[in-house]
Amino acid sequence: xxxxxxxxxxxxxxxxxxxxxxxxxxxxxxxxxxxxxxxxxxxxxxxxxxxxxxxxxxxxxxxxxxxxxxxxxxxxxxxxxxxxxxxxxxxxxxxxxxxxxxxxxxxxxxxxxxxxxxxxxxxxxxxxxxxxxxxxxxxxxx
Numbered sequence: 001x002x003x004x005x006x007x008x009x010x011x012x013x014x015x016x017x018x019x020x021x022x023x024x025x026x027x028x029x030x031x032x033x034x035x036x037x038x039x040x041x042x043x044x045x046x047x048x049x050x051x052x053x054x055x056x057x058x059x060x061x062x063x064x065x066x067x068x069x070x071x072x073x074x075x076x077x078x079x080x081x082x083x084x085x086x087x088x089x090x091x092x093x094x095x096x097x098x099x100x101x102x103x104x105x106x107x108x109x110x111x112x113x114x115x116x117x118x119x120x121x122x123x124x125x126x127x128x129x130x131x132x133x134x135x136x137x138x139x140x141x142x
Contacts (some may be wrong), residue, residue: 020080034117092132
């Protein structure tokens, strides 16, 4: 009888497109929870009621831009799972870079608790870029 320490755990290789979809899902959860907990910061609700989104006025144009910025990662969950590999790879690299920059900009002037989660978001977007760039290639035909 073998003891449990000698038995190897089962594993499988996760396809790159699934890794990317899971990373975008993680990013969305980080966004949602960070924004939710930010509502508890002093003056945040009053600022929102006054029509402000951070340093920006919450006018129609700004709301469309912010809506698009938040919709893209949500859509990338599905898109990463179904797009053809080459398109998938470059969309993930491009959007991963874009969102890394956007996240870095939100660090400026934010509270430490917010910065901690944004730092995790940056790690996730860098992992998206990393996995997309290292997408395995098929073996050359014989």
